[in-house]
Amino acid sequence: MSGRPEQLYPLFADLETLEGVGPKTAQNFAGLHVSRPRDLIFNMPHSGIDRTARPTVQGAILPEVITVEVSVGAHKPARNRGGAYRITVEDAETTFQLVFFHGRSNYLQSVLPEGARRVVSGKVELFDGVAQMVHPDHMLPLEEASDIPSFEPVYPLTAGVSLKQMGKAVTSALTRVPDLPEWIDPEQKKQAGWPDWAAAVQAAHQPEAPEDLQATAPARERLAYDELMAHQLTLALARSQLRRAQGMVTRGTGAKQAQVLAALPYTPTGAQSRAIAEIQADMAAPTKMNRLLQGDVGAGKTLVAFMALLTAVEAGGQGVMMAPTEILARQHMEGLQPLAEDAGVVLELLTGRDKGKERTAKLAALARGDIQMLVGTHAVFQKDVEFQDLRLAVVDEQHRFGVRQRLELGKKGAGADVLVMTATPIPRSLALAQYGDMDVSVLDEKPPGRKPIKTAMVSTGRMDEVVNHLHKAVQEGKQAYWVCPLVEESEVMDLTAADERFKHLRAVLGEGVVGLVHGQMPPADKDAAMADFVAGKTNVLVATTVIEVGVNVPNATIMVIERAESFGLAQLHQLRGRVGRGAAESTCLLLYQAPLNETGEKRLTSLRETEDGFRIAEVDLEMRGSGDLIGTAQSGLPRFRVADLERQAPLMAVAQSDARKLLNDDPTLESDRGKAARVLLWLMEQDQAIRLISVG
Structure with a gap:
């Protein structure tokens, strides 16, 4: 896999080697992210003109x-x-x-x-x-x-590139398209009626009628599949890399788990029991577990994770649970402490705050195996942190944790199993795109006893009523979140919005009742404000969306979201999930600025009508498209040029099983089809995969 295969050279040459493309035009093409003939080939026509x-x-x-x-x-x-x-x-x-x-x-x-x-x-x-x-x-x-042409394709254009220039450049690029060996499973290709790669490229750029431009046209579908296949191959390679890594066989006795279950006031849901069984089967296998535990807000992920950690302890090993922030690490600690007491297990917390003697003592206890379970922040990654026998790492909140960090964590406990938890329900097609290297357990039932949250839409014209309602609630000892909108233009404005709302509420509700957290505060101040609210010292917390993830205040029963129409659906659902955690009735007020546009209205009414995070995620995907859904930049979700994740979700699943099967039959990609797949990875510039193969 030493370098790019020779037959692809012409596609990776300079744009200026194409007919009719001079330095100026080449510069203009950059506006379309087109810098080589290859990019032109994947820049598909979106409509056509009948001539x-x-x-x-x-x-x-x-x-x-x-x-x-x-x-x-x-x-x-x-x-x-x-x-x-x-x-x-x-x-x-x-x-x-x-x-x-x-x-x-x-x-x-x-x-x-x-x-x-x-x-x-x-x-x-x-x-x-x-x-x-x-x-x-x-x-x-x-x-x-x-x-x-009797039907002339129309392309996405950019300043300085005319349709004529585009047509000329594409025609010239098409003369460079080599015949490549086939990487698609022959059965799959025959069944779908797909053309060979080179023929598909020619057909996609030479449509003869409007239907040839549809995503369902055989040539377009095939090219979309190639893209998904390359992506899934990369994930499958990362997965097999993790799987090849020697794991440890971890089998619990079940004794401590039984103690915990006996002490619980309820029985686990079917989904929880199923997930626990899947995780334990993975832990007992000799390969490394790499599993995603996906559950909606309040679906009971903590219990499932704890049972997995207990399995590690019962087997004589240790477990670690990692959170992205100090506050969340403390909350996990509080959530796990009573369970650990029921099980008679030693649980400790390690964060960046641990210094000096205390830290040294904790590290020594960890290395001796006296600490059986550790909860921590990324401080757990530091060089001097050593476990006696780490069997399981549970990682909370995937978004900040890409494939690379997963591989990194693997080094701590060379054979440790990895379980990643995310509270963001994601539609299946996206889950495959983002977590295709992992196996997935889904918690899709709510534990008994969680009350539904009343959700209402209120126009900002009725702000005074809302504040009065809040005043009454505070006098009854209730707690509330008040979320201010993020102002895109600048963090400064964002700050003033939150600041002004804070001053307004403080004037009405009284000194010492209202706290404030926003992105510009020093972390220590933020932690202090959160801690006051968690402890019940303040009744109302005014915040920008920093409170989205994981904060648990069972006494908080009111969530006010100002300018709710400016938030994404998934984000609104996450915010609403901050209330309704205790026994009391909870309310979520969506304050909107009238008049609402169609999307804003659809978003808020969908939220009012359902609390099912997976349903909400599907609506969100339909409304926004995959690119924005998880904020592509931070999620590691690829930008596809041909494939359309919303409309071609089923293809993603086929690509995943195909990629896994290919690697299963030919782990080093040496067969004819394996060699063809290598060419595909180079063509699609899947550098990460290429590195994995060269290493493997």
Whole structure:
């Protein structure tokens, strides 16, 4: 896998090697993220223009693009500078005008000499009852007329690149397309009726009718599949890399788990029991576990994670649970402490705050195996942290934790199993795109006893009513979150929005009742404000969205979200999940600025109608498209050029099973199909995969 396969060289050459592309045009192409012939090939036409020749413009419903044979009549140059240069032409039944602004007489005389026959193609419109074709797209002698495609593809364009230049560059790039060996499973290809790669590329760029532009057209579908396949191969390689890593066989006795279950006031849901069983089966296997535990807000992930950690302890080993922030680490600690007491297990916390002697003592206890379970922040990654026998790492909140960190964590306990927890329900197609290297357990039932949250929409015009309602609630000892919108333009404005709301509420509710947290605060102040709210010292917490993830205040029963229409659905669902954690009735108020636009309304009403995070995620995906759903930049979700994750979700699942099967049959990609797959990885620039193969 030493370097890029030779047959791909022409596709990775400079753009300027293409016909009609000079340095200036090449620069303009960059606006479309096109810098090599390969990028042009994956820049698909999005529509087309019908240029089938017809005998006359007579009877056409204008304006319309018409291709017609004419004889050229009189030229009428413009009377003044910048005026219109007109040429009368005659088709089989009628006359019309060709119009040119800034037309140069000698040029037009030579291209359209009077008395000549020409084929012209362009948009014909009526001006004062006269049919006119302004600046025809094509004007050719009859013998060259066959150069005009009967259906001309239209591409995404950018400043400085015309459709003509794009067409020329693409045509030139298509001459470079090599025949590549087939990487798709032959059965799959036959069943789907897909063409070979080179044929698919040609067909996608030479549509003959509008249906050839659909995502379902065989050529387009095949190219989308290639993209998904390359992505899934990368994930499957990372997965097999993790799997090849020697794991440890960890089997619990079940004794401590039984103690915990006996002490619980409820029985686990079917989904929880199922997830625990899946995780324990993975831990008992000799390969490393790499599993995602996906559950909606309040689906009981903590219990499942604790049972997995107990399995490690019962087997004589240790477990660690990692959170992205100090606050969340403390909350996990509080959540796990009572369970650990029921099980008689030693549980400790390690964060960046641990210093000096205390830290040294904890590290020694960890290395001796006296601490059986550790909860911590990324401080757990530091060099001097050593476990006696680490069997399981549970990682909370995947987003900040990509494939690389997963591999990194693996080094701590060379054979440790990894369980990642995320509270963000994701539709299946995206879960496959983002976590395709992992196996997934889903908690899709709510534990008994969680009360539904009342969700209401209130216009900001009724702000005073809302504040009065809050005043009453605070006097009854209730706690509330008040979330301020993130102002895109600047963090400073964001700050003032939160600040002003804080001052307003403090004036109405009284000193010492209201706390404030926002992104610009020093971490220590943020922690202090959160701690006061958690301890019940303040009743209302005004916050920008920093409270989204994981904060647990069972006494908080009111969530006010200001300018709710400016938040994404998934985010609103996460925020709402901060209340409804205790026994009391909870309310979520969505404050919106009237009038709401259609999307804003759909978003807020979907939220009001359901508390099912997976359903909400599906709606969100339909509404926003995959790119924004998880904020592509931070999620490691790839940018696909041809594939459309919303409409082609089923293809992603096929690509995943195909990629896994291929690697299973041919782990080092040495077979003919394996070698073809290597070419695909180079073609799609899957550098991470290429590195994994070269290492493997």
